[in-house]
Amino acid sequence: MRLPIAINSYRHRSLPVSAQRVINWFAEAQPADAKARVVLLPSPGLVLFATLPQGPVRAMHVMGATLYAVGGGALYRVTSAGAVTFVGNIDGHGAVSMADNGTQVIVVEPVSRKAWVATETTFQQITSPDFDTPVCVAVVDGYAAFAKADSNQFFLSEIRDALTYDALDFASKEASPDNLVSLQRVGTQLWLLGEKTTEIWSDIGGSGDFDFPFRRVSGAFVERGCAAAFSVATGADTVFWLGDDKCVYVAEGFKPKRISTHAVEQALAGYSRVDDARGWFYEQEGHQFYVLSFPDAGETWVFDLTTGAWHERESEGYDTWRCICGVAFATGTIAGDARDGRLYRVDTVLYDEAGEEIRRSVTGTTLHAEQKMLRFVRFEAEMESGTGLAYGQGVEPYVWLQYSDDGGRTWSNERWATLGRQGRYRTQLRWGRLGAARNRVFRLSMSDPVRTALIAADIEAEVGT
Numbered sequence: 001m002r003l004p005i006a007i008n009s010y011r012h013r014s015l016p017v018s019a020q021r022v023i024n025w026f027a028e029a030q031p032a033d034a035k036a037r038v039v040l041l042p043s044p045g046l047v048l049f050a051t052l053p054q055g056p057v058r059a060m061h062v063m064g065a066t067l068y069a070v071g072g073g074a075l076y077r078v079t080s081a082g083a084v085t086f087v088g089n090i091d092g093h094g095a096v097s098m099a100d101n102g103t104q105v106i107v108v109e110p111v112s113r114k115a116w117v118a119t120e121t122t123f124q125q126i127t128s129p130d131f132d133t134p135v136c137v138a139v140v141d142g143y144a145a146f147a148k149a150d151s152n153q154f155f156l157s158e159i160r161d162a163l164t165y166d167a168l169d170f171a172s173k174e175a176s177p178d179n180l181v182s183l184q185r186v187g188t189q190l191w192l193l194g195e196k197t198t199e200i201w202s203d204i205g206g207s208g209d210f211d212f213p214f215r216r217v218s219g220a221f222v223e224r225g226c227a228a229a230f231s232v233a234t235g236a237d238t239v240f241w242l243g244d245d246k247c248v249y250v251a252e253g254f255k256p257k258r259i260s261t262h263a264v265e266q267a268l269a270g271y272s273r274v275d276d277a278r279g280w281f282y283e284q285e286g287h288q289f290y291v292l293s294f295p296d297a298g299e300t301w302v303f304d305l306t307t308g309a310w311h312e313r314e315s316e317g318y319d320t321w322r323c324i325c326g327v328a329f330a331t332g333t334i335a336g337d338a339r340d341g342r343l344y345r346v347d348t349v350l351y352d353e354a355g356e357e358i359r360r361s362v363t364g365t366t367l368h369a370e371q372k373m374l375r376f377v378r379f380e381a382e383m384e385s386g387t388g389l390a391y392g393q394g395v396e397p398y399v400w401l402q403y404s405d406d407g408g409r410t411w412s413n414e415r416w417a418t419l420g421r422q423g424r425y426r427t428q429l430r431w432g433r434l435g436a437a438r439n440r441v442f443r444l445s446m447s448d449p450v451r452t453a454l455i456a457a458d459i460e461a462e463v464g465t
Contacts, residue, residue, distance in 0.1 A: 003457040006364045007038050008309040009301070010263040011408075016366065018263065019408030019441050022311040024360040025454065026287065026304055040454040042360060043313060044284060045350030046323070049334055050082035050343045057336025057343065058090075060327045061098035061105060067329045068105045068118065070096050071341040075107060075118060078343065080330040088123035090116060095230045095278060097136035099144065099185075104162045106144050110135040110229070113149055117162045130165040136229060138185040141203045143213065145190055147180040154183055154192060156213070171212055173199050175221050182229040186239045186251070190214060193232060196244055198222035200254055220254045228277035233290060235281030236305055240290045242268075242277050248292065248303065259303055264310055271297035280326050282333045285348060293320045295338065316356040351449040357393070361445040362454060363408060368439045373464035376403075376434035381444055382456040386425035389450060396421050397448035399429055405437040414445075419452065436464070 006020040007027035025040040054072025061068050067078040068087070075087040090096065091112040099106050105118045113133040115126045132155050134146035144157040148170070155170035157163075173180065178194040185191075190201045200220035203213050225244035226232060232241045238251045240259075246268045248260035260268070268274055271294055279292045288305040291313070298319025302311050313321035323335035323344065333346040344354060352358055367374065379401060388397050400414040420427030444454070 001459050001461070003367070003459050004365060005038070005040060005454060005457055006362050007040065007307070008261070009312050010261060010310075011267070011363075012263050013266045014407075015409060016407035016439065018366070019363055019404070020365060021361065021363040022309075023314055023362070024312070024358050025362055026289075026302070026311050027307050027309045028287070029307060036455050038307075040362060042351055042452065043311075043358070044346050044348045045358065045449070046335070046344035046353040047347050047350055048342060048354045049330075049345045050078050050084050052076050052078075052084060052341030052343065053086070055337060055341030056339050057325060057341060058092075058094065059096045059098050059107075060325055060329075060334065060336055060343075061100060062327050062329050063100040063102070063105050066120070067327065067334065068098065068107075069336065069343065070098070070107060071336075075116070075123070082343075087118050088116065097230075099137045099139040101139045101142050101144060101160050101162060103160070106137050106139070106162045108134045108137045108146065110149075115146070124163070126163060126165075128163065128165045130167040132170070135180075136182050138183050138190060140185045140188065140190050141213075143203070145183055145214075147183045147192075150179060152177055152179055152194060154180060154190075169212065171201075171214060173197070174216055175199060178225060181226040182232045182241075184232050184234060184239055186234055187237060189217065191239055191251075193226035193241060196223075196225040198224060198226070198256075217254075222254065222256055224249060224256045228275045228279075231277040231279040231292060233279040233281045235283070235290065236288050240279060240281065240292075240303075242274060242279070242292065246274060248301075250290075250305070259308070261310060264301060267299065267301075268294075271299075273297070278324050282326050282328065282335075282346065284333070284346070291321070291323070291326070293324060293338075295320060295324075314359070315353055316359065322353065349451070351451060357447045357449065359445065359447045361443055363443045364441060364457065366407065366439055366441050367459065367461070369463045371438050373436055373438055374440065375436040375462045375464060376440065376459065377432065377462060378458075378460040379431045379434060379442060380458045381429040381454065382458070383419060383429060383454050384452045385420035385427035385429070386423050387450045387452060388420060388422040388424075388448075390422060394448040394450045397446065397450045397452075399444055399446045401431050402443045402445070403434065403437075404441045404443070405439060407439065408441050411443065419446070419448070419450070
């Protein structure tokens with residue numbers, strides 16, 4: 001009997017309902033005449049690109065042909081060849097906000113409420129007497145826009161000059177008085193995400209009695225706020241964020257579309273804090289991934305906009321995925337480490353993380369026959385085989401099977417089977433004599449750094465009374 005493989009992490013609060021988890025795999029739809037309509041592919045590996053002298057990596061931003069990265073207490077320039085140059089010191093140790101106007105990179109540290117400006121040759125703190133207390137920055141049409149701390153106001157720099165300010169260049173969210181949490185450029189518009197509501201503003205140019213260049217777009221009001229300033233990320237011409245109701249949203253036009261599932265929302269509801277969430281976006285071979293990490297809770301959730309499915313990422317020795325932020329740079333995706341100063345290139349043909357193994361697992365759906373006893377004769381996983389390495393870990397890669405008869409609360413011992421040495425493409429993964437149960441969940445895991453794909457699973461079972 002062909003089993004549907006799990007393509008979505010959906011671990012329900014009540015595990016007998018669903019214990020499905022997809023960790024370090026992601027789903028990819030196939031054409032109608034392919035062997036399977038949906039397969040699981042391994043999440044990409046990482047190769048070291050550069051190392052910042054200080055860490056962790058707090059944020060990254062690309063201006064022109066240069067990557068600017070904040071690591072530890074400093075800002076650095078990084079070339080496309082991975083050469084690192086110190087730029088200047090930055091306060092704090094947590095996430096920072098970055099943007100550029102074409103010639104200046106602006107860095108905002110939300111705790112100290114200070115900001116700095118870097119060019120190709122200079123670096124200085126913003127000290128204008130008319131500069132207020134910022135918590136984040138975005139640039140639209142050459143204006144640097146800042147959310148003012150503990151208020152519903154935002155203020156602007158002079159056009160293309162992030163060092164110059166006028167005390168009168170500010171405005172407030174109009175429709176609702178809730179404080180601003182974040183602001184973000186989406187296309188040519190400025191999204192103002194508050195604690196309870198969101199507004200969209202646009203640059204109309206100063207004229208007549210209205211010299212402030214931005215005005216709220218008529219009808220562009222969203223009855224949904226933001227729970228974490230650094231969960232906000234743009235990509236695919238839209239914006240993603242963690243809502244004030246602990247649901248995850250993507251914008252469709254001016255409307256918030258809920259993309260989190262009940263299982264994701266149940267997980268988030270159990271976290272002691274979500275305001276530390278970090279979100280970023282990257283594209284990979286036609287997939288569009290929104291990555292959302294919760295450092296305090298130790299979880300990383302990834303939403304694939306292409307398939308609409310969620311999966312999880314974990315790194316060896318970390319609770320979350322080590323990649324806390326990322327940008328498109330040097331013809332690829334560069335990601336920063338959550339614990340130290342390493343920058344990585346995300347690589348789809350590598351299957352480890354700069355030498356550290358990636359443990360992958362998929363937990364399937366619950367098998368049952370209306371509470372009748374099932375005797376499990378055989379389980380077979382159809383995977384790409386014969387891709388073992390020439391030397392080192394992965395010469396003879398293995399996959400191990402476990403099962404649970406209590407909804408995924410406890411698991412059997414591991415049963416190992418080989419995926420085949422290099423060139424042994426006809427290797428089959430089979431397990432027999434698997435006992436009996438009324439309800440059963442199977443889990444497949446592997447950690448060898450080899451290419452494979454999980455295509456299908458088959459089960460032979462006999463129904464008793």
